[in-house]
Amino acid sequence: MTEADAPEGEPKAPIDFYFDFSSPYGYLAAQKIDEMADLYDREVDWKPILLGVIFKTTGAQPLLDIPIKGPYARRDMERMARMMGVPITMPEVMPFPSIPAARAVYWVKDRDPEQAVVLIKALYDEAFGKGGDIRDAEAVVRIAGSVGIDNAALTAALGEAAVKERLKTEIEAAMHAGVCGSPFFIVDGEPFWGVDRLDHIERWLATGGW
Amino acid sequence: MTEADAPEGEPKAPIDFYFDFSSPYGYLAAQKIDEMADLYDREVDWKPILLGVIFKTTGAQPLLDIPIKGPYARRDMERMARMMGVPITMPEVMPFPSIPAARAVYWVKDRDPEQAVVLIKALYDEAFGKGGDIRDAEAVVRIAGSVGIDNAALTAALGEAAVKERLKTEIEAAMHAGVCGSPFFIVDGEPFWGVDRLDHIERWLATGGW
Numbered sequence: 001m002t003e004a005d006a007p008e009g010e011p012k013a014p015i016d017f018y019f020d021f022s023s024p025y026g027y028l029a030a031q032k033i034d035e036m037a038d039l040y041d042r043e044v045d046w047k048p049i050l051l052g053v054i055f056k057t058t059g060a061q062p063l064l065d066i067p068i069k070g071p072y073a074r075r076d077m078e079r080m081a082r083m084m085g086v087p088i089t090m091p092e093v094m095p096f097p098s099i100p101a102a103r104a105v106y107w108v109k110d111r112d113p114e115q116a117v118v119l120i121k122a123l124y125d126e127a128f129g130k131g132g133d134i135r136d137a138e139a140v141v142r143i144a145g146s147v148g149i150d151n152a153a154l155t156a157a158l159g160e161a162a163v164k165e166r167l168k169t170e171i172e173a174a175m176h177a178g179v180c181g182s183p184f185f186i187v188d189g190e191p192f193w194g195v196d197r198l199d200h201i202e203r204w205l206a207t208g209g210w
Numbered sequence: 211m212t213e214a215d216a217p218e219g220e221p222k223a224p225i226d227f228y229f230d231f232s233s234p235y236g237y238l239a240a241q242k243i244d245e246m247a248d249l250y251d252r253e254v255d256w257k258p259i260l261l262g263v264i265f266k267t268t269g270a271q272p273l274l275d276i277p278i279k280g281p282y283a284r285r286d287m288e289r290m291a292r293m294m295g296v297p298i299t300m301p302e303v304m305p306f307p308s309i310p311a312a313r314a315v316y317w318v319k320d321r322d323p324e325q326a327v328v329l330i331k332a333l334y335d336e337a338f339g340k341g342g343d344i345r346d347a348e349a350v351v352r353i354a355g356s357v358g359i360d361n362a363a364l365t366a367a368l369g370e371a372a373v374k375e376r377l378k379t380e381i382e383a384a385m386h387a388g389v390c391g392s393p394f395f396i397v398d399g400e401p402f403w404g405v406d407r408l409d410h411i412e413r414w415l416a417t418g419g420w
Contacts, residue, residue, distance in 0.1 A: 057277050057278060068267060
């Protein structure tokens with residue numbers, strides 16, 4: 001359904017926003033997506049994924065590790081961040097494992113979706129705003145605590161099979177929906193890959209597609 | 211050297227434009243690069259490459275063959291073409307070998323650089339404007355003939371070791387310059403990868419960088 005044919009008064013579908021916490025381009029998109037969604041009266045459904053799992057299917061390698069492409073990508077990320085007016089500091093280890101961060105988000109999201117977004121922004125800010133380390137469960141729990149999430153309950157949850165399964169299911173659903181990278185967006189069924197597609201998304205939201 | 215510090219009256223460096231004839235995004239860029247270069251008083255140095263050779267170093271696979279990513283890319287290419295107002299028709303075989311096309315261009319370029327650009331545009335138009343087949347030397351020679359290039363001389367040239375070596379040397383130089391995909395641009399030493407970086411290039415040309 002496009003904006004043009006949505007019945008008046010019926011809430012529009014949210015923008016599905018898929019990202020890996022280890023993805024600098026995902027971080028950049030996360031700084032801009034709310035503002036764009038607001039402009040077009042949309043919600044954002046924030047969905048952390050693990051590129052490592054998706055790359056097993058697509059055969060991709062971590063971008064920054066690839067000869068020739070890696071050095072280019074680092075330059076492009078930093079240039080794009082400056083163009084977007086977003087401060088970025090690369091963590092020392094790139095890419096980094098983001099399993100605890102992603103699991104924590106879904107556990108919080110199932111209890112309080114708004115707080116999950118607060119947690120996502122705090123985690124991304126630590127990783128790419130400050131160039132910090134969010135790899136371990138301990139770091140994730142500490143940051144969650146700083147935004148008011150119960151440390152003990154989250155620590156216990158991160159060891160639970162159901163919480164592990166929740167993330168796995170989300171990633172499988174993402175791949176089924178065609179998600180092949182980070183950031184990835186689905187707007188009214190239309191897929192967009194890359195922070196460099198934000199202008200396409202904006203035009204899609206404004207016009208209902210072309 | 212940036213536009214800002216170029217001495218007045220001294221000609222500005224050309225935009226190096228690298229592309230594979232088999233690249234739909236390269237085709238799209240080829241429809242727009244002249245207009246942008248003209249706006250900023252630049253020439254374009256058109257440099258065909260072979261992604262197959264570069265992919266041996268970067269480990270990449272042909273985009274359209276990759277699970278999940280391939281179907282997305284096809285959709286993105288067609289959507290981007292519509293957004294840019296450029297007609298595109300995919301050839302039946304994708305990606306296709308583009309060795310004879312690339313070799314022919316350098317042979318013509320060494321004799322008449324302007325005619326080489328005419329040939330490039332005719333080849334891209336046949337491949338992605340009409341969805342035609344430019345894989346074989348015979349097809350390349352026929353298209354070259356249609357823009358006034360000597361068929362017999364080109365046919366002979368395409369078998370020469372020096373002509374083969376010329377392309378090989380160009381691709382090695384491109385990789386040395388950091389070229390990892392198609393289209394790829396170098397503007398005053400600054401690399402840009404992707405038709406989705408045309409807006410960055412335009413801003414770079416206008417401002418001298420950021």
